[in-house]
Amino acid sequence: MRDAILRNRVEPWLTPSRRSDVPPFMVMDVMAAAARIEAAGGRVIHMEVGQPAAPAPRTAIAAAHTALDTARIDYTSALGIPSLRERIARHYRDLYGCAVNPERIVVTTGSSGGFILAFLALFEPGDRVAVTVPGYPPYRHILTALGCEPVLIETSDDTRHALTGEALLAAHRKAPLKGALVGSPANPTGTMMSREALTGLIAAAEGAGIRFISDEIYHGLDYAFPAVTAAELSPHALVINSFSKYFCMTGWRVGWMVVPEALVRPIERLQQNLAISVPTLSQFAAEAAFDGRDEMEAIKRGYAENRRILIEGLPRAGLTKFLPADGAFYLYADVSDFTADSFAFAKKMLEEAHVAATPGVDFDPIHGRNFIRFSYARSADDMREAVARIARWLG
Numbered sequence: 192m193r194d195a196i197l198r199n200r201v202e203p204w205l206t207p208s209r210r211s212d213v214p215p216f217m218v219m220d221v222m223a224a225a226a227r228i229e230a231a232g233g234r235v236i237h238m239e240v241g242q243p244a245a246p247a248p249r250t251a252i253a254a255a256h257t258a259l260d261t262a263r264i265d266y267t268s269a270l271g272i273p274s275l276r277e278r279i280a281r282h283y284r285d286l287y288g289c290a291v292n293p294e295r296i297v298v299t300t301g302s303s304g305g306f307i308l309a310f311l312a313l314f315e316p317g318d319r320v321a322v323t324v325p326g327y328p329p330y331r332h333i334l335t336a337l338g339c340e341p342v343l344i345e346t347s348d349d350t351r352h353a354l355t356g357e358a359l360l361a362a363h364r365k366a367p368l369k370g371a372l373v374g375s376p377a378n379p380t381g382t383m384m385s386r387e388a389l390t391g392l393i394a395a396a397e398g399a400g401i402r403f404i405s406d407e408i409y410h411g412l413d414y415a416f417p418a419v420t421a422a423e424l425s426p427h428a429l430v431i432n433s434f435s436k437y438f439c440m441t442g443w444r445v446g447w448m449v450v451p452e453a454l455v456r457p458i459e460r461l462q463q464n465l466a467i468s469v470p471t472l473s474q475f476a477a478e479a480a481f482d483g484r485d486e487m488e489a490i491k492r493g494y495a496e497n498r499r500i501l502i503e504g505l506p507r508a509g510l511t512k513f514l515p516a517d518g519a520f521y522l523y524a525d526v527s528d529f530t531a532d533s534f535a536f537a538k539k540m541l542e543e544a545h546v547a548a549t550p551g552v553d554f555d556p557i558h559g560r561n562f563i564r565f566s567y568a569r570s571a572d573d574m575r576e577a578v579a580r581i582a583r584w585l586g
């Protein structure tokens with residue numbers, strides 16, 4: 192009674208803002224259902240969550256222990272610890288043969304923190320920003336929360352699910368775009384853009400004055416061909432990356448951006464005000480993570496084996512249609528031969544086969560009802576068991 196009276200009294204002025212009304216992530220519902228099955232004694236094969244099963248590199252964990260014992264965990268410079276920024280710049284030289292000035296590196300709170308800084312620095316409220324569908328939902332939801340308008344551009348098999356310059360310019364002609372954001376390797380599709388595709392898209396965007404953002408969080412996890420960084424193709428592109436995936440450091444919440452020179456100071460001012468700095472312990476660990484690349488390459492070989500097991504096994508199990516699994520640790524399967532509702536399909540597969548996957552509706556409001564996403568970031572035994580269970584269930 193008292194609650195009801197209080198609620199009536201305060202609700203009018205506690206009405207949440209319209210911009211906070213972003214959709215939830217449905218994978219959370221799948222995870223909750225999986226947890227219920229496990230609490231009742233069932234063994235679930237988890238292919239719903241997009242995070243590595245392996246821990247951070249040993250070098251990173253050791254550096255964190257040392258820092259706790261010997262260093263002060265104070266605020267750092269808003270742009271990040273200078274030695275970490277230099278180490279990230281060196282990574283571009285070592286991995287891509289591309290010179291990047293350390294002054295252009297900004298350390299962020301995961302790539303998620305990078306999106307907020309990038310969007311604030313690049314766009315005004317009301318600006319239209321192209322994103323692909325299927326695509327990572329927070330692209331759309333963060334843009335919306337910041338008052339920008341995500342413009343959904345559909346991709347198809349013809350272009351290996353890459354956004355093309357033509358599609359971008361066609362959308363721009365309908366109503367002007369201020370920005371475009373792509374990810375390669377992509378989530379949820381696992382597809383990648385070739386060097387030619389990325390070069391053509393950046394040229395088209397910049398030719399039309401459209402600001403270009405490249406989400407490179409799954410770089411390092413490429414199997415079909417080497418991933419290309421937009422940092423190599425244009426000094427005006429804004430690159431977002433993270434220690435979460437290749438370096439298995441999701442919970443450390445540390446990532447980075449390579450930003451055009453003119454944006455360094457505005458982004459520094461934003462970071463100073465929004466976060467002060469990125470967690471210091473995580474920055475120490477991140478710098479040492481680069482010394483753990485051998486360990487991470489072994490984990491990547493594990494993903495490559497998982498990918499092989501699924502590409503060979505799923506068709507035998509009955510799932511014959513899926514997108515080219517070029518990179519990341521995702522396989523995006525078309526289940527339209529079985530259902531017109533991939534959420535119900537994923538729920539049933541979880542309840543009856545105890546295999547958890549994510550329904551495509553999270554990633555694609557248009558065709559997502561036809562797809563489910565499998566994450567293959569766990570063990571090869573889990574992958575073999577998942578294929579066997581799906582085969583029994585569909586058979």
Ligand SMILES: Cc1ncc(COP(=O)(O)O)c(C=O)c1O
Pocket residue numbers: 241300301302303304327374377378406408432433434435441445446
């Ligand atoms: C495509 C993509 N970008 C960004 C993120 C955010 O990652 P983080 O904030 O951990 O760097 C994710 C996480 O799953 C992702 O899949």
